[in-house]
Amino acid sequence: MTAISTRLGAADLTLGYGEKAIARNLTVDIPDNRFTVIIGPNACGKSTLLRALSRLLAPTAGSVVLDGKSIEKYSTKEVAKILGLLPQTSIPPEDIRVAELVSRGRYPHQRFLRQWSQADEDAVTAAMEATGVAHLAGERVDRLSGGQRQRVWVALVLAQETPLVLLDEPTTYLDIAFQVELLDLCRRLQREENRTVVAVLHDLNQACRYADHIIAMRGGEVIAAGAPAQVVTADLVADVFGLACRIIADPESNSPLIIPIWQDA
């Protein structure tokens, strides 16, 4: 197996809020220019891990490493140029318009006397086009549908132009067509723009289908990590989710497809 380069990783992380530890001894590597998906049952610490990787949460022990250096050693603005995050839920300011919201993603690139350069303009236009919201530029964000609004938030993170993009449960509250659309978009980002994408997802089959690299967590520990075809087995699903299942090949993508077994048969 060839060594995969990683810019972002975590070594021996202990994470928690206050006294309570949520995860212990987490060691993960995020492969560059790949689509990584973190999966696991509710409250297994997957969002907590994502928050630590994006420096929203300081680890109680261990460290998050970015480009060979502890992430704590960077200024917030330096990190903001390398790593973008879409939080789980965000509330847009009252009566803000789409283009204005997306343009706020440019903050880390702006300075006191350079507040709106050609590069800012181009990045915002490109981000709105990539997410298919360019035609909504003048609309009020609070009047958009859930799917459109989520794409606007993604556009904001894209306008940040970071090589690493982290998304915390980006498909929650979206109906199936929007979920697929958003995941296709993430894949395009990784394939066409060579970004490293990391997402926390709930749907195992979606994770298997879209991910190049899967990190499976349970009870604050990483149980397995690797390519879906190698990692996702009936044993792993039983182990991580406590679900008895069969695994077949997805007829469309050939990735593992999890079929739960009748429990009462």
Place this chain on the structure above:
Amino acid sequence: MIRWRIGGLSGRWDRREVVVGTVAAVATVVMAIVALGAGDLTVSPVGVVKALLGTGDPAAELAIREWQAPRVLAALAFGAALALSGAIFQLLTRNPLGSPDIIGFGVGSYTGALVVTLLFSGGYLATAGGALVGGIATAAVVYALAFQQGVGGFRLVICGVAISSMLAAVNYWLILRAELSEAMSAAQWGAGTLETITWQMTTPALCVIAVLMVGVGALSRRHPVFELGPEFGRTLGADSRLSRIGLPVLGVALTAAATAVAGPIAFISLSAPHIARRLVGGGRTPLTVTALLGSLLLIVSDIVAARAFSPRVLPVGVVTVCLGGIYLCYLLYREMRQEQ
């Protein structure tokens, strides 16, 4: 949007913000001229302009320069300071009703002033000092109680309400046990007044506020990012150590500078950012417009306080409280109509 680029420098201005800002600035200047002529010696606006240019009536010139000018300048500066302080606290608490009063500043400064005047019969400077200490100490206690891995807006508001209520009780007790004349003058201060202001009081306050405004300007670009929530504030790089300490300190200091001199003047902090957002639209709090509206609100309130029930003079704080009540009723009415 107006976009501009000169060499490596660039920026963009919202057209509506420029228009609203210009109108507010002109209105503020006009009202300031009216206020300059609204002293004990009434001078027409034309007379005021002449006096300012040095070609007017010598008596009017003296009255304006010595008595009205410090008061008008104080109103302009304090209005702007209170408004900006409100904008900062609304940002920190992520609550449109957030204001320095929420963290108990006004009540705390009143307690400080009451202790100094009633218990130690201190003079004007001592009162200002007492107000400063009282306000800042209260803010610090509320902040410390609300602190739990960063300051959450809701906790801050709840702790502020709790501490304010306790201090309000202390204030009543202090006034009840005081001599009538002392209690009267203390109550006058407690309502917030610009009536007794002189150059000696205005000049230092103006200098402090000018310095603080430079600080607000330096941190102003972070506001739109913070408005997106704590996560984006951090991942977009706006939430640094500088802004975590700087914003609350600026917010408290701006209110402190105005309150120490004039007493707690309510409503400006709450309403000016609110009105500015409504007038400009687009989901931002335009700071320049907020400051201008604060000045305008306070100068108009002061004219009303001095003139409306002439010869009886009201403390300006009473006028701002009334305006605030009317404004909040209007907001509630609008909201109810929208819901139907």
